[in-house]
Amino acid sequence: QKEVEQNSGPLSVPEGAIASLNCTYSDRGSQSFFWYRQYSGKSPELIMFIYSNGDKEDGRFTAQLNKASQYVSLLIRDSQPSDSATYLCAVNGGGYQKVTFGTGTKLQVIP
Amino acid sequence: DVKVTQSSRYLVKRTGEKVFLECVQDMDHENMFWYRQDPGLGLRLIYFSYDVKMKEKGDIPEGYSVSREKKERFSLILESASTNQTSMYLCASSLPLTGNSPLHFGNGTRLTVT
Numbered sequence: 014q015k016e017v018e019q020n021s022g023p024l025s026v027p028e029g030a031i032a033s034l035n036c037t038y039s040d041r042g043s044q045s046f047f048w049y050r051q052y053s054g055k056s057p058e059l060i061m062f063i064y065s066n067g068d069k070e071d072g073r074f075t076a077q078l079n080k081a082s083q084y085v086s087l088l089i090r091d092s093q094p095s096d097s098a099t100y101l102c103a104v105n106g107g108g109y110q111k112v113t114f115g116t117g118t119k120l121q122v123i124p
Numbered sequence: 125d126v127k128v129t130q131s132s133r134y135l136v137k138r139t140g141e142k143v144f145l146e147c148v149q150d151m152d153h154e155n156m157f158w159y160r161q162d163p164g165l166g167l168r169l170i171y172f173s174y175d176v177k178m179k180e181k182g183d184i185p186e187g188y189s190v191s192r193e194k195k196e197r198f199s200l201i202l203e204s205a206s207t208n209q210t211s212m213y214l215c216a217s218s219l220p221l222t223g224n225s226p227l228h229f230g231n232g233t234r235l236t237v238t
Contacts, residue, residue, distance in 0.1 A: 021164075047226055056214055056229040057167075101167070103227075111182070112157075112227060116166035 016040060017104050019115035027123050032089040034118050036102030039083065045105035046078055046085045051117065052098045060087070060100075092122045127151070128230035130215050136236045143202040145233050147215030155218045156198035157227065158182075158190065160211040167214065173198055174220070205237045 018037045026032045034048075045064045049057035063069045063076040063085065075088040085104075089096055099117040106113070131146035149156065157172040159182075169182030171190040179190050187209060191199045198217075202209055212234050216227040 045225075056232050057227075058229070059226040062226060105225075111169065111172065113169075114159075114167040116164065 016113045017102055017115040019100075019102050019118045021116060022119040023121050024118055025121045025123055026092050028092060028094060030092050032092045032096065032120055032122070034087040034089075034100050034102075034120065036085045036087075036115055037083055038085070038102075038104045038113075040104065040106055041080075041083065043080075043083075043104045043106055046076070047103040047105070047112070048074075048076060048087045049101040049103060049114075050096075050098045051101060057101055089120075092120075094122045094124050096120060097122045128215055128217050128228050130213075130230035130233050132233050133231060134234050134236075136238065137202075137205050138238055139206060141202075141205045141237075143205050143235065143237075145200040145202075145213055145215075145235070147198045147200070147217075147230055148196050149198075149217040149228070150196065151217065151228070152195065153217035153228075154195075154220050155225075156192065157216040157218075158188075158198065158200045159214045159216065160184070161214055161232075162211050170200065205235075207237050209235065210237045211235060 047062045048060045051057040063078045069076045073090045077086045099119045101117045102115040128149045158170040159167045173179045173192040189201045214232050215230040218227045219225040
């Protein structure tokens with residue numbers, strides 16, 4: 014079983030719609046959760062992090078965490094073509110200096 | 125802003141060569157990491173370091189070694205390059221991974237071994 018799982022996509026949404034990206038993880042002791050965006054040929058850049066159950070909003074982005082279900086998601090409201098990228102979910106096991114990444118979900122926002 | 129600089133954007137090496145990939149960060153971060161990224165496999169941790177002269181194996185350390193003689197610099201060494209080491213290599217740094225310390229990535233080095 015993979016430690017961090019994401020649907021590889023591509024996930025296609027029309028411009029202006031809500032994009033929903035999902036991630037599950039296997040380590041119940043995981044403490045911090047990150048979403049990175051990676052454009053083709055570029056390195057990952059942090060979008061947001063979350064470590065408490067519930068929702069965390071930052072502009073058009075909302076991260077949702079449910080530790081009981083071992084599930085974290087990223088919602089992108091009013092999706093723009095510039096949001097087209099691969100989104101990486103990353104999990105920090107806590108107390109151990111290691112971050113594990115999912116393989117990423119490719120998002121395509123159709124104008 | 126944190127800046128993580130990788131010495132080369134593209135490298136082409138021959139099988140059996142010794143290869144050095146260099147990474148420098150300017151934010152006095154304790155932690156530094158080397159990942160490789162391959163299609164369908166995502167980011168995989170090769171080695172990381174949480175202090176000068178300290179190193180820990182990641183998930184795929186075979187065929188690699190690292191060096192951290194100064195806090196700002198973390199080098200990845202391929203002792204004898206092989207074609208299966210053709211990949212994108214990403215260096216990252218962070219504060220100690222407690223709470224919400226994100227990784228800051230360099231621009232990557234695309235290594236081709238022929």
